Structure formats: C-alpha cells, structure tokens
Amino acid sequence: MGSSATSGPSSRFPSSVYAARLSRAAELARSAGLDALLITPGPDLQYLVGSRAQSFERLTCLVVPADGSTPAVVVPTLELAGLGESAIGELGLDVRDWVDGVDPYELVARGLSAPARSAVADAMPALHLVPVTARLGTMPVLATGVLRELRMVKDAAEIEALRRAGAAIDRVHARMGEFLQVGRTEAQVGAAVTEAIVAEGHTGAEFVIVGSGPHGADPHHEVSERVIGRGDVVVVDIGGPVEPGYNSDSTRTYVMGEPDPEIARQYAVLEEAQEQAVRAVRPGVSAESVDEAARSVLAAAGLGDAFVHRTGHGIGLSVHEEPYIVAGNGIELVEGMAFSVEPGIYFPGQWGARIEDIVVVTADGCEPMNTRPHGLTVLGG
Known part of the structure; x- marks a missing residue:
C-alpha cells in the first residue's frame, strides 16, 4: 500500500x-x-x-x-x-x-x-x-x-480508522526481518522502519523505538548508535497516524538468534500476562482491573517488580489519551473505548520485553486492532 x-x-x-x-x-x-x-x-x-x-x-x-x-x-x-x-x-x-x-x-x-x-x-x-x-x-x-x-468512546468511523491503522503497523512488523539485522545500529534500523511506516499507509512516523540488549530495559528508549549483536533481545515499539489522524501503536519483541532458556521462560510469562489482560477487557469492568489482570500474572511468577509502568493508555487522535489502564483508575469500560494493552518486563543493564496491542471494547469483550503473533520472534542471528 x-x-x-x-x-x-x-x-x-x-x-x-x-x-x-x-x-x-x-x-x-x-x-x-x-x-x-x-x-x-x-x-x-x-x-x-x-x-x-x-x-x-x-x-x-x-x-x-x-x-x-x-x-x-x-x-x-x-x-x-x-x-x-x-x-x-x-x-x-x-x-x-x-x-x-x-x-x-x-x-x-x-x-x-x-x-x-x-x-x-x-x-x-x-x-x-x-x-x-x-x-x-x-x-x-x-x-x-x-x-x-x-473522545474516550469511539464511533464506528473512528473504529474503522483504528482498524486501518492497526493493519498498517502490523504490515511493518511483518517486514521486521528486512530491517532488524545483526551488525546494524539501532538508528539504521529505525530509519528503515520509519520509511516502512509511511510506505505501509501512515502519513508519518509518530515514534520509533528500537531498544536492543540493555536498551530494551528502558521503556522510552528511542534509537542510538548501538550495534545490534547476536543474542540481543530487541524491543520494537512503533506507530503513527493514518487519515484522518488516528494512530497506531504496537510493540513486538525480537531476538537475534535462539534465546537464552531463562529469557524464553520469563518472556512466556509476559505473553501470558498480556493475554490475560486482553481477556479481562469487556464492558462493565474497571480500567484498573485490566491492569491487575496483567500484573497478577507477573507477580505470581516473581516478575512483579520488573513491570514498571501502567498496562495501557487510550488512543485516537492522540497517541496517549484517556482511558488509562492503571491501578487506581476505577472508570468503567464501555463499548467503543480504545486503548493499548502493553505489559512489559525490564531488567536494567540486561534486557527488556514488551507486548502491545490496541483493543476496542465490544459488546461482550474486545476486538484487537493488531493480529501479529505475540511470541518472542527469532530473527537471523
């Protein structure tokens, strides 16, 4: 496209x-x-x-x-x-x-x-x-x-725009093997991803995060001149607007070669946490209960302290808007609300991982705007 x-x-x-x-x-x-x-x-x-x-x-x-x-x-x-x-x-x-x-x-x-x-x-x-x-x-x-x-409750036209945005950013993640390669710097990967974001249907790239190795432990890292090496876990968080101005936002985590078994084990817990949070989304539940659904899985596995941010944020014309999926937010979810579900785990100086989808609340659950696989994706290392 x-x-x-x-x-x-x-x-x-x-x-x-x-x-x-x-x-x-x-x-x-x-x-x-x-x-x-x-x-x-x-x-x-x-x-x-x-x-x-x-x-x-x-x-x-x-x-x-x-x-x-x-x-x-x-x-x-x-x-x-x-x-x-x-x-x-x-x-x-x-x-x-x-x-x-x-x-x-x-x-x-x-x-x-x-x-x-x-x-x-x-x-x-x-x-x-x-x-x-x-x-x-x-x-x-x-x-x-x-x-x-x-603005919190999206109408049919807005939801369709979010679907197009989600599909467009999924197409970029599907091409990540073209961009994310051992020997390239994060900045080089980021530049290629930025071009792909536009080529796949966005009007621009709102943000591009390529956090490799220890940089993946910084949730708001952008890009640097760090060279991506074999065995690196790499967090790629990307998004941008599609007409008429509605944003995508999706994170997937990649590994350059087969992962260390302990990393794979901890990542599997994160995958379960994200899945349980998505399953918790439906009308009538509170925003904070979705946060708790993700947090409780990680805490039970001893990874609670590694999850250092809220589970999600609303999205639309702004990348971050209400409702916020965070402890203390008792707002009741209603059909048409759109927000991210993005738990992460971070180990300073070592590595990090995050899985993020945008979902829209439906009459009996939610519709994910992103459909790419959630697993730790192995790229040529």
Whole structure:
C-alpha cells in the first residue's frame, strides 16, 4: 500500500459526524453548568470540526455555546484558507474572522453573558487564556472533563480508522526481518522502519523505538548508535497516524538468534500476562482491573517488580489519551473505548520485553486492532 493522501475527503470524516459531535459537546457542556466551550487548535479542535489548524500568536478559537445555538469560529483572516480542509464550511458555523488591530477576545465573548462560565481546551496557550479570562470575567475550567466522555468512546468511523491503522503497523512488523539485522545500529534500523511506516499507509512516523540488549530495559528508549549483536533481545515499539489522524501503536519483541532458556521462560510469562489482560477487557469492568489482570500474572511468577509502568493508555487522535489502564483508575469500560494493552518486563543493564496491542471494547469483550503473533520472534542471528 502506498503512502496515503494528506488532503481531500480522506483527511476528515463526513460533516454529519462533526455535527453530531458538536451537538453532543454542547449538551455535555450544558449538563456541566457551563455557558460555552472554547477550543483552540489541537486534538479537540480536530475532533469537533476536522480542523488541523495550528496555534499561533494570533487567536483561532471554536466557541461552542452550551445553549445549542450555532457555534462560532474566531480566526485571523490570513488563516481562513487553512480552514478549508475542515468541516466548518459545510457545518454552517459562524465564522468571525479578524485582522490585526481587532480584539479577537471580544469576538470570542460576543453573545456570552459576563461572567461567562466556560471551559477551555487543555492546549490553549497562556498567551490566549489570560485575555480570554479578562473578557469573560471569570477563570475558565478545563474542557477535558467534558470532552473526554466524547473522545474516550469511539464511533464506528473512528473504529474503522483504528482498524486501518492497526493493519498498517502490523504490515511493518511483518517486514521486521528486512530491517532488524545483526551488525546494524539501532538508528539504521529505525530509519528503515520509519520509511516502512509511511510506505505501509501512515502519513508519518509518530515514534520509533528500537531498544536492543540493555536498551530494551528502558521503556522510552528511542534509537542510538548501538550495534545490534547476536543474542540481543530487541524491543520494537512503533506507530503513527493514518487519515484522518488516528494512530497506531504496537510493540513486538525480537531476538537475534535462539534465546537464552531463562529469557524464553520469563518472556512466556509476559505473553501470558498480556493475554490475560486482553481477556479481562469487556464492558462493565474497571480500567484498573485490566491492569491487575496483567500484573497478577507477573507477580505470581516473581516478575512483579520488573513491570514498571501502567498496562495501557487510550488512543485516537492522540497517541496517549484517556482511558488509562492503571491501578487506581476505577472508570468503567464501555463499548467503543480504545486503548493499548502493553505489559512489559525490564531488567536494567540486561534486557527488556514488551507486548502491545490496541483493543476496542465490544459488546461482550474486545476486538484487537493488531493480529501479529505475540511470541518472542527469532530473527537471523
């Protein structure tokens, strides 16, 4: 599959999808006792109207009134063309463009009674938050609490995008024997993998981790000039967006030649932990119970201390978003939630391993977005 287009119809969903999201956002804002949501460029703006506008010193802001009246978009006149790829025109939003010398914060406040109870995107810069606060007469709260209910539960169009993302990153892992070879540096492997991520259907590589030998014990290692040697265990964690901006994220662990028997034994426990966590996913259970399903398997085998991070994170327009699959998160899973299941074991100075799939909660369990084998894959050593 060749690289996908970055513009045109495939760069966003039909306008009806965004209309429904805006309506639901207004409803949730009203239920939260707010007068409006103020959304500046970032994942929330892309989610609500399909815009990939960037944040500059000149304000761009979507105003979603909680009373259900027509949302407005405050945008610099010189940035109007950049909204063309979004659904704003088809949605019939009130576009309030402005030129230098005009106060854009007054345009945001237009139609809102002061003091206005508002919620802002967590990506709003302080450069804009301070004057917005002055115009509205009260400090806004974060919109995260309102929008997370929307963004956590994926609709059918989003789930299909995640399926395509998962299949695309699976194709890259299927080619790992081409890239991961003894004598190459992690950086060389990473460069080849980056090219493959785009070639297999992503618009870019969001991250590439190639952790060989002792570097595999660092969960957030990226790449280095370390030369991959015989017997090395190598953690490969890769992902990126497919149109319209939904991310893949999958980790598999490889070994350069037949593994040491003790490594194989410990890896088999990790494989069981990941499998049990996936089996635990279904509507009505808590996020923390999925974490516990993985953690308990490792703890019973004496590997609990080697698992040093949460079991998973939500995914969509952002690689990391809610819900987080971690101890202490009692949120109840519902159909449509999407997140990673990625337990790992790490032995500093020696080696590490991780297995990661993205799953989507279904009516009676979950659907994995990744289907590559989970075992410790032996490559030519």
